[in-house]
Every structure is written in structure tokens, then in C-alpha cells.
Amino acid sequence: MGSHPITVTVNGAKERLNVQSNETLLQMLRERLALTGTKNGCSAGECGACTILMNGEPVNACMVLAVEADGADIVTVEGLAKDGQLNALQEAFAEQNAVQCGFCTPGVLISAHALLERNPHPTEEETKLALVGNLCRCTGYLRLVEAVQAASEKAAPSAPMKGDA
Amino acid sequence: MYMPSPGLPEFDYVKPTSLAEASRILAERPDRTRPLMGGTDLFVRMRDGLVRPAKMVDVKHLPGMQAIRLDEEEGLTIGAATTLNQVAGHPVVQTRYPLLAEAANSVASYQIRNRATLGGNLCNASPAADTAPATLLLEGTMVLYGPGGERFVPAEDFFLGPGTTAIRPGEVMTAIRFPIPPAGSAGRYLKLGRNKAGDLAIAGVAVLGFPNGTPSGHSFRIGLASVGPVPLRAPQAEQALAANPPGEESFMLAAEKAMDAAAPIDDVRASAAYREAMVRRLTFRALRDVWAQMEEGK
Numbered sequence: 058m059g060s061h062p063i064t065v066t067v068n069g070a071k072e073r074l075n076v077q078s079n080e081t082l083l084q085m086l087r088e089r090l091a092l093t094g095t096k097n098g099c100s101a102g103e104c105g106a107c108t109i110l111m112n113g114e115p116v117n118a119c120m121v122l123a124v125e126a127d128g129a130d131i132v133t134v135e136g137l138a139k140d141g142q143l144n145a146l147q148e149a150f151a152e153q154n155a156v157q158c159g160f161c162t163p164g165v166l167i168s169a170h171a172l173l174e175r176n177p178h179p180t181e182e183e184t185k186l187a188l189v190g191n192l193c194r195c196t197g198y199l200r201l202v203e204a205v206q207a208a209s210e211k212a213a214p215s216a217p218m219k220g221d222a
Numbered sequence: 223m224y225m226p227s228p229g230l231p232e233f234d235y236v237k238p239t240s241l242a243e244a245s246r247i248l249a250e251r252p253d254r255t256r257p258l259m260g261g262t263d264l265f266v267r268m269r270d271g272l273v274r275p276a277k278m279v280d281v282k283h284l285p286g287m288q289a290i291r292l293d294e295e296e297g298l299t300i301g302a303a304t305t306l307n308q309v310a311g312h313p314v315v316q317t318r319y320p321l322l323a324e325a326a327n328s329v330a331s332y333q334i335r336n337r338a339t340l341g342g343n344l345c346n347a348s349p350a351a352d353t354a355p356a357t358l359l360l361e362g363t364m365v366l367y368g369p370g371g372e373r374f375v376p377a378e379d380f381f382l383g384p385g386t387t388a389i390r391p392g393e394v395m396t397a398i399r400f401p402i403p404p405a406g407s408a409g410r411y412l413k414l415g416r417n418k419a420g421d422l423a424i425a426g427v428a429v430l431g432f433p434n435g436t437p438s439g440h441s442f443r444i445g446l447a448s449v450g451p452v453p454l455r456a457p458q459a460e461q462a463l464a465a466n467p468p469g470e471e472s473f474m475l476a477a478e479k480a481m482d483a484a485a486p487i488d489d490v491r492a493s494a495a496y497r498e499a500m501v502r503r504l505t506f507r508a509l510r511d512v513w514a515q516m517e518e519g520k
Contacts, residue, residue: 059234078235078278083228097228101266102334107228114307114336119228120262121337124235125280168333189420190331 063127067092068136076123083107083118085126086133094134094163098192105191108164109133115171117190134163137170146170146208155204157195165191169205177212179205230268237280241367241394244281249369249392257281257394259303260337262330263346281394282339290314297401302341302365302394306353307332309340319400321409321430325356328413331420341395344380347387347452348422354381354453355428355445356411360400368393381452404441407432408515412504413447416491423448424492427480427504431512436464442476442512444505449484449497456483459505468513477506 060075067090076085086092086109098106100119107118110132137144143151146169156162165188172179172187179187184205185198193201235258238244248255254276256264267273281287282303289301292314300309309315310327329335329343329352343353344364354377362377369392380388389395411428415421426447434441442463444456459479466472486497 059236061235079230079232081228081230087228100228100269102262102330105331105333108333111336115333116336117262117333120260120265120334122230122235122261124237125261171332186419187332189417190333 061124061127063124065123065126065128066130068132074123078122078124080123081119082109082111082121082123082126082131085123086118086131092133092135096160096163098160098164103190103192104161105164105168106161108167108191110167110171113171113174115168132167134166137166144170145211146173146205149204149208149211150201153200153204153207155197155200157193157197161191161193161195165193165201169201169208172205173209173212178209181206184209230265231271231274233268233275234277235280236277237283239284241281241284241396244279244284244394245368245392247277247279248394251276252391255279257345259287259339259342259345260305261342262334262338263342263348284396287396292318294402297399299365300340300398300400302345302396302398303339304341306335306338306340306343309353310335319360319403321356321411321428322353322360322400324409325353325411325428328352328411328419328426340398344377344398345387345389345395347381347383347385349384349451349453350423350426350448351453352411352413352423352426352447355426355447356409357398357400358445358453358455359409359428359430359443360403363399364388364395365397365399366390366393367396372396374399378455383451403430404432404434406516406519408512408519410508410511410515412508412511414500414504422491425449425484425486425497425500425504427501427508429505429508429512431468431509431516433516438464438467438472440464440468440516442468442509444476444480444483444508446480446484446501449486449501451485454483454485456480456505459483463509468509470510473506473509473513476509477502480505 096106098104102117102120256275258278258280287301287303306326315323364375409430413426428445431442446454459476481502484501486494
């Protein structure tokens with residue numbers, strides 16, 4: 058069992074760590090950095106409770122080795138709020154009562170945040186497809202989708218296409 | 223209560239800096255050493271205790287492993303460790319190989335497709351692998367690097383059984399090559415899961431159609447996922463479509479023959495009988511859809 062020195066940026070802070078070969082990124086975040094917002098659900102890449110951003114793209118932290126994150130930029134749910142202020146998506150989740158037991162919420166927020174980054178005004182269908190990898194065992198899917206749509210509507214409208222009056 | 227462990231069994235992680243080094247490490251103890259690309263299949267199997275590698279060789283950062291390159295003579299080369307989202311989202315794949323883009327995009331969830339790779343989906347050799355039928359129909363060739371240098375294995379010779387491929391000890395898949403698709407071709411991959419999206423395939427049917435000099439004036443290739451020990455072609459269905467003019471009647475006939483080509487099993491996701499019936503239905507729908515695309519494209 059080797060240990061590996063890595064440098065990884067987590068929520069904007071540079072971390073130098075010695076991680077084990079078989080340590081997952083999920084374990085590193087929760088157990089070394091005490092970022093327990095990211096949850097362990099299925100440990101099989103099915104439920105999405107451990108979804109985090111790796112270099113801007115959502116991945117399942119249970120399916121990435123910590124050593125594979127060497128040099129990466131990681132954002133967890135703790136990194137979405139800025140200066141104690143929830144972001145627009147988090148506000149929408151609160152306003153729309155999109156949280157029930159809350160276990161899936163961090164992963165859903167990360168997946169939805171990534172969706173809005175790549176597509177600021179997703180359709181309902183696009184929203185559902187982006188959340189396929191996030192299971193809510195309270196089955197509160199309707200409000201999750203509504204909250205993402207509400208956050209999207211609050212965002213600035215898309216730039217007008219060339220040629221629009 | 224069953225509580226899944228976030229941890230993985232013990233192994234050593236190594237990150238070689240060249241293919242030669244990777245191949246040498248893999249050849250040392252082939253039974254206990256695994257190449258690592260996305261890990262999305264391997265980690266699940268390790269947590270379930272189905273595989274216990276002593277060493278994982280991370281090959282995804284080696285030169286060319288994540289590159290997509292089109293050459294009008296040689297065709298498309300996709301690095302084996304290119305993620306499925308990179309494959310599905312690449313403009314060249316979307317415009318020139320839309321069947322492959324559609325197949326890549328139908329695997330699991332967005333998060334998984336950010337890690338899972340085209341090479342990994344093929345090397346894992348699940349009969350349900352969504353990219354396998356498209357790779358068969360687009361005449362993909364696996365580029366393997368090993369102790370004897372580079373060799374090329376056509377997709378039709380690559381899959382030997384569930385989880386078993388033509389890869390030899392010490393070999394790494396470095397790329398998948400696809401020739402330029404036939405002029406005027408259109409494709410579709412229809413996947414049936416227990417859910418609309420995100421599940422493994424109960425059955426999957428890929429169709430690639432294009433005009434050519436057969437008696438019917440057209441060729442259709444048909445590939446089947448999750449209804450046999452390996453991804454299958456349906457040659458008798460394809461022959462029927464070469465002989466009979468495209469239309470509902472010949473599509474029904476071909477769908478029957480595709481069903482006969484399937485050799486499914488009963489498992490946790492569906493019965494063999496249901497899979498057979500779905501192969502017939504999905505084949506018919508995919509043929510009708512591909513033919514509509516070809517008519518539109520004329």
C-alpha cells in the first residue's frame with residue numbers, strides 16, 4: 058500500500074496531502090478535510106449523493122481515487138455559498154421547499170449547478186436528464202426540478218442571438 | 223442493515239509515464255494487475271469482491287489516450303481513455319458519427335460519463351455495454367499496445383464472452399479507430415432500461431443504414447446489446463434488408479430475424495422471453511427511424 062503526495066485545490070484552498078492508494082476522493086473530503094456535506098450513499102456510482110465538481114464537471118467522489126485528484130480543482134457543496142451567502146440555486150431550493158430529508162441535496166445542488174453553468178436555461182427535460190444520476194429516496198423529484206427551473210428563470214436571460222431585433 | 227463502505231480493498235496505485243512502462247508492469251503479474259481508466263466499472267466490482275487487483279496501473283494520462291482525431295483517409299481515432307461525455311459532446315463525433323455519440327450519451331448518468339471511458343466500456347466487455355453495438359456497426363478497430371508492440375483487433379473479433387476480450391496479458395487498449403462511415407448513412411441506438419434513462423440496458427438495438435448497390439439499394443447493419451454473451455450483429459436480418467425494399471413489411475421481417483439472432487438469458491433485469499420480444503420491437507422502430515432519416519437526407 059503506497060502513500061502518495063498530492064496537491065489539490067478544494068473550494069479555493071490549496072491542500073497538500075499524503076493519500077493512500079485505495080483512498081477515494083469521497084473519503085479524503087469527508088475524513089481528512091471534514092467536508093461532510095458530501096454524502097456516502099451507495100458507493101457504486103448510482104445514487105449521486107457524493108457528487109462534487111472536479112475541474113468544473115460533476116463526478117461521483119466515490120468513484121474517483123484521491124490520488125487521481127492530484128492537481129485537480131475540487132468544489133463541494135460547501136463551496137457553493139460565497140461569504141456566507143447562499144447562491145441563487147440554493148436560495149431557490151429553500152424557497153421551493155425542494156429539501157426533504159436532505160441527504161441527496163448536496164449532490165443534487167452540485168449536479169444542478171453544473172447544469173446551469175453549461176446551460177443557463179435548461180428545459181424541464183434537460184433538467185431531468187441532468188439529474189438522472191441523483192436519486193432522492195424521499196421521491197421529491199418534482200420540487201427538485203421546479204427549484205432548478207426557478208433558479209434558471211432568475212438568472213439573466215440568454216444573450217440575444219445575432220439578428221434579433 | 224446493509225451499509226455500503228466508501229472504501230476500496232487494498233491495492234497499489236501506479237502511474238507510469240510511458241506505454242512501454244505500463245505494459246511491462248501489467249505483464250509482471252497479469253492476474254493481479256489491472257489497467258485503470260475511468261474506474262466506474264472496476265471500483266464497483268472491487269467493492270463487490272469480484273476482482274481483487276494487487277496493483278492498478280493508471281493509463282489514462284499517457285500520450286494520446288484522451289485525444290479525438292479525424293483524418294479523411296484513415297477515419298476517426300478516439301483515445302481509449304476519452305470520457306463518454308467527451309465522445310458524445312465532440313462536434314466531429316456528433317456530425318460524422320452520430321450513432322456513436324448517441325450510444326455514448328446513453329450510458330449511465332452525466333456524472334458517470336464524466337469518468338467512464340469509451341475504451342473502458344469496451345474492455346469491460348459487458349454484454350450490456352451501450353457503445354459496443356455502435357462500435358460493431360461503425361466497424362471499429364481496437365488498437366492494443368503490448369509486449370509485442372501495437373496490434374489491431376476488429377470489434378467483431380474483440381468480444382469473446384461476458385467480461386472476456388481478445389486483450390492479452392500486458393496489453394493496454396490505446397485507441398479505437400473508425401473508418402469514415404458510408405456516404406449517406408444514418409444511425410439510431412434504442413435502449414430499453416427499467417428507467418427511461420440511467421439504467422443498464424435490458425436490451426439495446428443499434429441500426430446503421432446507408433444507400434449502396436444491394437438489390438434493395440440499401441444496406442442496414444443491426445447490432446444488439448444485452449441479449450447474448452457478447453454484443454451481436456444480426457446477419458440474417460441484414461441480408462433480408464439487402465434483398466427487400468425498405469418499408470414496414472421488410473422491417474417487420476428483419477425484426478423477426480433480429481429476434482432470432484438474439485440469445486438472451488433471464489436475469490434480475492428481465493426475462494429472456496421479454497428481451498426477445500423487445501429486440502423485435504426495438505429493431506422495427508430503429509429501422510423505421512433510420513429509414514426516415516435517410517429519406518429526409520436525400
